[in-house]
Amino acid sequence: MELKKSVFNLKMLFSVLAAFVILMSPLILENPWRQMKRLDVLYWITLPMATSGFTPFACVFPVIPHGLQFVDEYNSGYIKSLLPRAGRQNYIKNKLVSSALSGGCVTALAFAFVFLICAIGGCATSAESLSEFYAGTVWKPYALIWGGKLVLLMKLTLAFAHGMVWGLAALLVSCIYTNRYAALMIPFVVYQIAWHLLQGKAYNPVYLLRGDWAGYSFWFEPLLIQAAVVVVFSLITVICMRRKINEI
Numbered sequence: 474m475e476l477k478k479s480v481f482n483l484k485m486l487f488s489v490l491a492a493f494v495i496l497m498s499p500l501i502l503e504n505p506w507r508q509m510k511r512l513d514v515l516y517w518i519t520l521p522m523a524t525s526g527f528t529p530f531a532c533v534f535p536v537i538p539h540g541l542q543f544v545d546e547y548n549s550g551y552i553k554s555l556l557p558r559a560g561r562q563n564y565i566k567n568k569l570v571s572s573a574l575s576g577g578c579v580t581a582l583a584f585a586f587v588f589l590i591c592a593i594g595g596c597a598t599s600a601e602s603l604s605e606f607y608a609g610t611v612w613k614p615y616a617l618i619w620g621g622k623l624v625l626l627m628k629l630t631l632a633f634a635h636g637m638v639w640g641l642a643a644l645l646v647s648c649i650y651t652n653r654y655a656a657l658m659i660p661f662v663v664y665q666i667a668w669h670l671l672q673g674k675a676y677n678p679v680y681l682l683r684g685d686w687a688g689y690s691f692w693f694e695p696l697l698i699q700a701a702v703v704v705v706f707s708l709i710t711v712i713c714m715r716r717k718i719n720e721i
Contacts, residue, residue: 479539479571480578488537492583495530496521497590513598514621517591518628519606528679532664533657534583535576535636540643541653543568543714548651553721565714568644569707576640580682581633588625597621610685611692627692628684634699635682639664641706648713 479485499520521527546552556564596602597620607613612624639660647656664678671677673688680686681695689695 475567475571476574479542479575482538485538485575485579488534488579489582489586492527492534492579493586495527496525496583496587498526499524500590512595513602513604514591514595515598515607515612515616515624516602516604517595518588518625519604521587521591522683522685528682529665529668530661531580531635531682532639532642532660532678535579535638535640536643536657536660538579539571539575540640541647541656542571543644544647544651544653544656547647547717548653552718556718556721561715561718564718565711568714569641569710572640572644573637573703573707574640576638576643577633577636579640580636581629584629584632588629592622592625606685609687611689611694612684615692630693631682631684631695631699634696634703635678638678638681638699638702638706641703641710645706645710645713648710648717651717 500517543552546555552564559567598616599620600617603613603616607616612627615623615627618624642660642663643656646659647653650656650659667676667678674680675686675688675694676698677686680689681699684692684695686695
């Protein structure tokens with residue numbers, strides 16, 4: 474039941490719509506629609522990815538639907554009625570899975586809607602139309618498959634993993650501080666610091682979201698890095714949440 478609620482709720486709708494509007498802002502404000510059929514799919518997605526202003530806040534949207542649920546239940550005392558019914562292990566497992574799932578869905582759905590518009594409106598990517606932007610990236614070997622649409626699907630996996638990471642980051646912080654403002658702001662601050670300090674590093678959160686950094690050797694390298702972060706965050710969260718529950 475919690476998994477269903479973590480995805481199908483008004484906060485999820487708001488988060489996806491807000492992220493979608495921000496991603497689409499370059500296409501809306503610059504009004505390049507007359508040229509759409511003359512430009513290929515992979516060119517079109519570079520506009521929302523690089524110029525929309527979404528990237529600085531990409532870690533915030535995955536938190537909104539369900540990332541603050543634990544801290545709200547803990548501080549309100551509602552957790553005391555949930556634990557006897559669910560059991561401690563199931564409660565912790567449900568919180569981990571629902572936070573990761575809701576976070577991943579926010580980013581992936583927002584990207585999916587943008588990609589769908591670009592895929593329908595833009596022309597198929599060809600060797601002649603492929604932008605130089607993709608030269609030296611892990612996407613180049615796949616850029617011509619299905620007219621560029623395979624790259625869109627591969628990028629969706631990175632978006633989902635990115636959302637999982639930051640949804641779990643908020644849950645982890647909430648288990649340490651049990652403060653909803655800390656759970657919202659600390660991941661954002663960490664994201665900003667990592668973005669600026671890890672320039673040219675594979676662990677830069679912006680590189681992990683886009684996968685466009687030329688330093689990656691294969692397309693699923695950023696996916697594996699984010700999967701490892703998810704595992705680490707989950708293990709630490711389990712330890713911290715157990716300690717908080719034991720204090721009740």
